[in-house]
Amino acid sequence: xxxxxxxxxxxxxxxxxxxxxxxxxxxxxxxxxxxxxxxxxxxxxxxxxxxxxxxxxxxxxxxxxxxxxxxxxxxxxxxxxxxxxxxxxxxxxxxxxxxxxxxxxxxxxxxxxxxxxxxxxxxxxxxxxxxxxxxxxxxxxxxxxxxxxxxxxxxxxxxxxxxxxxxxxxxxxxxxxxxxxxxxxxxxxxxxxxxxxxxxxxxxxxxxxxxxxxxxxxxxxxxxxxxxxxxxxxxxxxxxxxxxxxxxxxxxxxxxxxxxxxxxxxxxxxxxxxxxxxxxxxxxxxxxxxxxxxxxxxx
Amino acid sequence: xxxxxxxxxxxxxxxxxxxxxxxxxxxxxxxxxxxxxxxxxxxxxxxxxxxxxxxxxxxxxxxxxxxxxxxxxxxxxxxxxxxxxxxxxxxxxxxxxxxxxxxxxxxxxxxxxxxxxxxxxxxxxxxxxxxxxxxxxxxxxxxxxxxxxxxxxxxxxxxxxxxxxxxxxxxxxxxxxxxxxxxxxxxxxxxxxxxxxxxxxxxxxxxxxx
Ligand code: HEM
Ligand code: SF4
Ligand code: SF4
Ligand code: SF4
Numbered sequence: 001x002x003x004x005x006x007x008x009x010x011x012x013x014x015x016x017x018x019x020x021x022x023x024x025x026x027x028x029x030x031x032x033x034x035x036x037x038x039x040x041x042x043x044x045x046x047x048x049x050x051x052x053x054x055x056x057x058x059x060x061x062x063x064x065x066x067x068x069x070x071x072x073x074x075x076x077x078x079x080x081x082x083x084x085x086x087x088x089x090x091x092x093x094x095x096x097x098x099x100x101x102x103x104x105x106x107x108x109x110x111x112x113x114x115x116x117x118x119x120x121x122x123x124x125x126x127x128x129x130x131x132x133x134x135x136x137x138x139x140x141x142x143x144x145x146x147x148x149x150x151x152x153x154x155x156x157x158x159x160x161x162x163x164x165x166x167x168x169x170x171x172x173x174x175x176x177x178x179x180x181x182x183x184x185x186x187x188x189x190x191x192x193x194x195x196x197x198x199x200x201x202x203x204x205x206x207x208x209x210x211x212x213x214x215x216x217x218x219x220x221x222x223x224x225x226x227x228x229x230x231x232x233x234x235x236x237x238x239x240x241x242x243x244x245x246x247x248x249x250x251x252x253x254x255x256x257x258x259x260x261x262x263x264x265x266x267x268x269x270x271x272x273x274x275x276x277x278x279x280x281x282x283x284x285x286x287x288x289x290x291x292x293x294x295x296x297x298x299x
Numbered sequence: 300x301x302x303x304x305x306x307x308x309x310x311x312x313x314x315x316x317x318x319x320x321x322x323x324x325x326x327x328x329x330x331x332x333x334x335x336x337x338x339x340x341x342x343x344x345x346x347x348x349x350x351x352x353x354x355x356x357x358x359x360x361x362x363x364x365x366x367x368x369x370x371x372x373x374x375x376x377x378x379x380x381x382x383x384x385x386x387x388x389x390x391x392x393x394x395x396x397x398x399x400x401x402x403x404x405x406x407x408x409x410x411x412x413x414x415x416x417x418x419x420x421x422x423x424x425x426x427x428x429x430x431x432x433x434x435x436x437x438x439x440x441x442x443x444x445x446x447x448x449x450x451x452x453x454x455x456x457x458x459x460x461x462x463x464x465x466x467x468x469x470x471x472x473x474x475x476x477x478x479x480x481x482x483x484x485x486x487x488x489x490x491x492x493x494x495x496x497x498x499x500x501x502x503x504x505x506x507x508x509x
Contacts (some may be wrong), residue, residue, distance in 0.1 A: 030404070031337075031340060031404050031407070032340070032342060033342055033343075033344065035342075035403070035404035036342045036344065036355070036357070037344075038404075039402055039403065042402040046366075046399070046400065046401075046402055049370070049399050049400060050366045050369055050370055050399075050400040053369075053370040053372075053396060053400070054369045054370055119372060119392065119394060120372060121372075122372035122373035122374075122392060122394075123371075123372060123373050123374040125373075126373070126390070127372075127373030127374070127375055127387075127389075127390030127391065127392060128373075128389055128390050128392075131373060131392045132392045132393070135392050135393070135394065135416070136414075136416055139414065139416055140414070214394075214395055215416065215417070217395060217398075217408060217417060233398075233399070233404060236395070236398070236399055237399045240395075240396065240399050
């Protein structure tokens with residue numbers, strides 16, 4: 001009888017410990033032994049993240065928020081937009097599939113960037129439901145953006161390699177500092193567009209990856225962590241640092257892109273809706289491409 | 300908070316902890332925490348290595364400089380007079396920043412938002428509830444029991460069968476621990492707790508050597 005009682009109680013005991021192990025996140029890849037072993041290394045990424053988030057990120061986002069609207073307004077008032085004839089011939093630039101991809105990406109960015117700012121200034125909005133909804137929208141917009149990245153890279157990467165035209169373009173800041181209509185050295189994409197491509201595409205992938213790490217938090221990432229030779233908590237800290245810093249850059253370039261397409265070059269946005277660019281606009285702003293099209297007899 | 304030694308602190312005597320998980324289960328049960336959330340964890344280092352095996356019960360340390368409160372984008376933390384670090388779950392957006400800033404991995408996140416997004420952060424409250432009306436049903440539901448307001452010891456420490464897990468003002472706890480170490484008669488110094496050594500070691504945490 002005693003034997004059975006001992007057996008029964010030890011069975012019960014082992015079950016309670018099983019319960020503890022199964023619910024106590026016992027050797028969770030994030031919270032378990034790995035976290036304890038990461039405590040002595042806190043001064044590296046832990047302290048750096050704390051310092052940056054406390055002292056610098058909100059200042060960076062504040063600059064990112066106002067830089068382009070202020071600079072854009074000044075540019076608009078002093079120099080003004082470029083206006084090209086919309087009655088001339090049109091040049092076909094973007095196929096239907098690429099237009100859909102680009103506009104899906106644009107839509108997702110119109111969600112990602114404002115909601116990102118709302119989260120970064122969460123205390124300004126008092127936290128709670130509104131900021132939480134923004135966080136969830138930010139997460140939902142991510143897969144939409146993710147779908148469009150590879151098609152855009154594959155379709156455009158050849159046209160995005162920097163060349164001598166871009167050096168000349170940079171020297172005259174794309175001719176945007178004057179209203180003169182002088183042919184500007186640029187292929188299908190100018191240096192500014194190329195810069196945006198390299199920030200938004202490889203940068204966008206990095207934003208997706210770092211965002212996904214923060215979203216999934218404690219799924220088992222030990223292979224990734226081992227690859228980089230850091231603990232999972234440090235991986236998350238690095239992700240948060242990259243996501244914030246790169247987020248400022250991406251948000252700034254995004255606003256520049258919107259300003260150029262929707263305001264500074266009147267009607268340029270139509271090329272991503274209909275697929276056609278104005279011939280005069282191409283001849284001036286993309287003169288190398290225009291010359292090439294002429295040589296090929298396409299215009 | 301002039302006297303830093305009057306802050307409430309936990310201390311896990313690693314020489315006494317027998318890795319029984321009672322504190323973990325007691326906490327989960329008393330506060331009816333969702334599955335997957337453990338405000339307190341027991342972690343064993345060097346498992347099975349004779350003479351080197353150490354088990355520690357770890358939860359929020361209620362830091363005096365509380366890094367979590369420095370990074371929260373919605374500023375939802377508050378630190379009580381007695382040093383207990385609490386936060387407002389109605390403001391919290393579940394961004395995870397407090398976890399990245401925390402040296403001890405205390406903040407945890409139920410996956411209850413849309414598509415399994417992180418919900419409002421949950422961590423050890425030192426059994427002191429939250430900003431809602433003290434001992435109201437809604438406080439109990441949101442933050443768990445408020446035992447401190449009733450003058451009770453936090454349930455994890457109350458449950459500890461070996462009294463490894465101690466809680467009290469830092470003065471009281473260190474006095475108790477010093478007595479123990481002396482009584483053991485070992486040549487160990489009074490700062491031989493593994494966790495406190497790594498946590499409050501000058502090298503590893505500059506700001507926190509009090
Ligand atoms: C390429 C575009 C971007 C992608 C794909 C992206 C993706 C993500 C994802 C998946 C998360 C995790 C969401 C969650 O945990 O529920 C996140 C978090 C965050 N993102 Fe972005 N993001 C992008 C751009 C931005 C920008 C431009 C900003 C700032 C203006 C920003 C600010 C933030 C902040 C503050 C968080 C932390 C809060 C959190 O983890 O929920 N993001 N991002
Ligand atoms: S959550 Fe972490 S950083 Fe904040 S008080 Fe607790 S142990 Fe300290
Ligand atoms: S998860 Fe909640 S408590 Fe933690 S930093 Fe984010 S908003 Fe603040
Ligand atoms: S003090 Fe209370 S909330 Fe904190 S670990 Fe112990 S039982 Fe859980």
